[in-house]
Amino acid sequence: MPESKPKIREVIVVEGRYDKNTLSQVVDALIFETGGFSIFHNAEKMRALRVLAEERGVILLTDPDGAGFVIRNHLKGILPPERVRQAYIPAVKGKESRKKIASRQGLLGVEGMTPSVILAALERAGATVDSPDAVSDLTAADFFRLGLSGKPGSAALRRRLAESLDLPAAISQSDLRRILSFLLPAGELERLVSELTTAENCDRIAHAAAEENMPT
Numbered sequence: 001m002p003e004s005k006p007k008i009r010e011v012i013v014v015e016g017r018y019d020k021n022t023l024s025q026v027v028d029a030l031i032f033e034t035g036g037f038s039i040f041h042n043a044e045k046m047r048a049l050r051v052l053a054e055e056r057g058v059i060l061l062t063d064p065d066g067a068g069f070v071i072r073n074h075l076k077g078i079l080p081p082e083r084v085r086q087a088y089i090p091a092v093k094g095k096e097s098r099k100k101i102a103s104r105q106g107l108l109g110v111e112g113m114t115p116s117v118i119l120a121a122l123e124r125a126g127a128t129v130d131s132p133d134a135v136s137d138l139t140a141a142d143f144f145r146l147g148l149s150g151k152p153g154s155a156a157l158r159r160r161l162a163e164s165l166d167l168p169a170a171i172s173q174s175d176l177r178r179i180l181s182f183l184l185p186a187g188e189l190e191r192l193v194s195e196l197t198t199a200e201n202c203d204r205i206a207h208a209a210a211e212e213n214m215p216t
Contacts, residue, residue, distance in 0.1 A: 004028075006119070009128040010057040010085065011182070013049070015071060018098070019110040023061070026115045027122065030056070030182045034071055044168040046078070048179075051166045053083040055183050059125050060084065061118075063109035064091040087125035089113050138177045138189070146193050149173060160196050 008029035014020055020031045032049060039045050052058060060075055062068035076084055089110060095102035096112045103109070110118070143149040148158050159169045162176060165183065180189055 007130045008059075008122065009130050010059045011049075011052045012059045012061055012087075012122075013075065014061050014110055015063060015068065016111075018096070019061075019063075022111045022113065023118065026118050030178060032058070034062075034075075036067070037071065039071070040074060044170075048167045048171075049075070050079060052179070052183070053079045057083045057085065057128075059087050059122065059127055061087040061089070061110060061121065061125075063103075063107070064089055065103060065105045065107050065109070068109070085125045085127070087121040087127070089117060089121050137181045140177075143173065143177060146190065147197065148193065157193070157196060161193065164192065164196065 005026060005028045008027050011030045011032050012023060012027070013032045013034060014023060015034050015036055017033060020033050023029070023031050030052070032052065035042070035045075039049075049058070058075075058079065060072050062072045072086070076086075092108045092112070093106050094108040094112060095106070096108065113121075140149065144151070148154055148161070158173065158176060162169050162171050167176070167179065171179075184192070
């Protein structure tokens with residue numbers, strides 16, 4: 001039986017999807033992509049990262065080249081310092097197999113690191129390893145049961161839920177499930193959805209009453 005992946009409490013911030021793919025094979029954690037420099041101009045994404053930093057703490061794990069340090073230093077400057085940990089991978093010359101040419105500085109990025117190197121970097125950063133059952137992932141069935149998918153108004157309810165938590169309104173359903181698994185304690189999601197549903201129903205009743213009283 002393969003050894004289970006360590007469950008990391010903090011949100012791990014990487015630059016791109018290939019980094020995320022590599023990391024997800026090594027640890028069980030919420031992995032946040034910056035999309036390279038694009039995060040500098042994405043207010044919704046930055047707001048979401050601040051929320052995650054406050055709730056879970058973050059570990060910055062960027063490439064060891066100049067661009068990686070620019071992203072790292074930018075995020076370090078705008079996130080709560082006490083909620084940020086730094087994980088560094090070594091500067092290793094090389095080229096990832098998927099690339100035709102090496103990066104400008106000729107260094108391997110996070111995606112090119114071995115599992116042992118990644119785990120060592122996270123350990124040095126002080127990553128918190130939770131017990132395997134510390135976080136119970138929400139499932140598609142949970143979302144359906146709560147009315148967050150598969151029902152009339154589910155998409156609108158997901159948007160309101162995301163906005164109430166300062167997350168991007170356009171976040172995908174799968175990403176929202178994963179983030180909520182880490183962000184909210186057991187039972188809190190049901191309470192929040194109930195509040196939003198009640199508020200939505202009240203808004204509908206008020207809107208209908210206003211229409212009935214409009215002059216014809």
